[in-house]
Amino acid sequence: MVIDRAAERLRSQLVSGELLPGQRLSEVALSAGLGISRNSLREVFRLLTKEGLLRHLPNRGVFVAVPSMASIIDIYRVRRMVECQALAQAIAQHPARQAMREAVADQRRLAQAGRWQEVGTANMRFHQGVVALADSERLNALFDHLLVELRLAFGMLHDAEFLHAPYVEMNAAIFERFEAGDMARAAELMREYLTHSERAVLSAHARHMGEAGATSAAASAGRRSLSKK
Structure with missing residues (x-):
């Protein structure tokens, strides 16, 4: 279906970081880029708004959603339940190990x-591989959606190196323990990873909201100043 395909392409743009939290979306540009009519694009917008990935503001347009602090905390709660458990119960010979190995490399x-x-x-591919260890299509689908929301949270931290550099070797260490059959240690390292990552993302969220508040206050002050002239 055209709308489903277009929605998936837009999700991919969110995951890749092409679209950033708070960004206003242009109907003209997106309908041309996706090769669909503006009416179909509005259906896509409605679908992704229902999923919490976009936000419609009356008389202003459609914007990429900015994750709330509560949603970030919830995402990491789910990740701990799913990823740590998947590792704890995994077997080293699981086919998903190839995807995990390639992602680390x-x-x-x-x-x-x-x-x-x-x-x-x-x-993200590494962590999709971790979830695949559970052999559950439902969990795979749930996690794919979580990753889109998570990438929106990542988008609030503009220094990509600062955001991603610490986790390269963390993932490698988790995979090393997994391949060695030490699933308890792999799950423990994953829990440490997620705690570290959650703190970084929540700090980015706090800074983002502080900057947005300062910008909004400055704009309001500017409008008040003009109205007095």
């Missing part, structure tokens, strides 16, 4: 080249 290669946005994408 890609992260290291891309980090050496300074391609930090792509390091983040490879990082």
